[in-house]
Amino acid sequence: xxxxxTFKTRTHSDEFKTGYYATSxxxxxxxxxxxxxxxxxxxxxVYQVLVDRFAVSKNLASKQxxxxxxxxxxxxxxxxxxxxxxxxxxxLYQHELDFYGGDLPSLxxxxxxxxxxxxxxxxxxxxxxAYTYHKYDAIDFRHVSPEYGTLDDLKGLTELxxxxxxxxxxxxxxxxxxxxxxxxxxxxxxKNPLHKQRRDWFYKQA
Numbered sequence: 001x002x003x004x005x006t007f008k009t010r011t012h013s014d015e016f017k018t019g020y021y022a023t024s025x026x027x028x029x030x031x032x033x034x035x036x037x038x039x040x041x042x043x044x045x046v047y048q049v050l051v052d053r054f055a056v057s058k059n060l061a062s063k064q065x066x067x068x069x070x071x072x073x074x075x076x077x078x079x080x081x082x083x084x085x086x087x088x089x090x091x092l093y094q095h096e097l098d099f100y101g102g103d104l105p106s107l108x109x110x111x112x113x114x115x116x117x118x119x120x121x122x123x124x125x126x127x128x129x130a131y132t133y134h135k136y137d138a139i140d141f142r143h144v145s146p147e148y149g150t151l152d153d154l155k156g157l158t159e160l161x162x163x164x165x166x167x168x169x170x171x172x173x174x175x176x177x178x179x180x181x182x183x184x185x186x187x188x189x190x191k192n193p194l195h196k197q198r199r200d201w202f203y204k205q206a
Contacts (some may be wrong), residue, residue: 040167044120051124051148052099052133055106063101066147071097091179096132104149108157111164121167127154130178137178 022030036042056076057063067073070086072094083094104127114122126135129143144154161168177184187198 040120044167045118046121046123046169047114047117047119048123049107049125050102050134051104051107051127052102054102055110057101057103057106058109059105060101063103063147067099070094071099073099073101076100092132096134099133099147103147104144104153104157108153108160111160115164115166119166121169122161123169124171126171126173128172131180132178136173136176137180138173138176139178139181141172141174 032043036044060073064073070090074080080095080098083096083098085093086097126138127144127148128135128138129140129145130137131139133147135145135148144151158168179185183194183198183201186192186194187202189195192198
């Protein structure tokens, strides 16, 4: 991409002379590039990753215990399919509990690939502790879901990204949680000491 401080203009004879010509696209980009000099979010190349589906772990054998039924660890080459509803007790569809074994360590191993693509910012779908593969049903926002790794893995990823001049954005879905979270369980259990405090966090549909 050309810089916008000094431009050249083409004459009818196809010779270039010093001037202040810029394409309409360059004129539109100029203020964006200026802002980006002090705000990394402006114009950043963002790559979004669903950790379970990005790169398969090299240690799947040691992770088998993390996927007890009705969770399933599928073959990496197996296409995902919509599953049946597992009943009111589980409250989820089978495909929400179908995992492929991706995790933070396997993502770290692919950072060079993202760097080659020109990625500036890595955007991760939720990684906090949750029951499903997609992690939009948070159990505890303070911890990384065990299928994905540990807090140390997250710290290591962050440090490596910063070393490469890249940024990390986490999808923190703090406006909703899963039915297995301690807060929701307290809200529906009158015997829970935190029941009165937590029940007002939720709205009951008529």
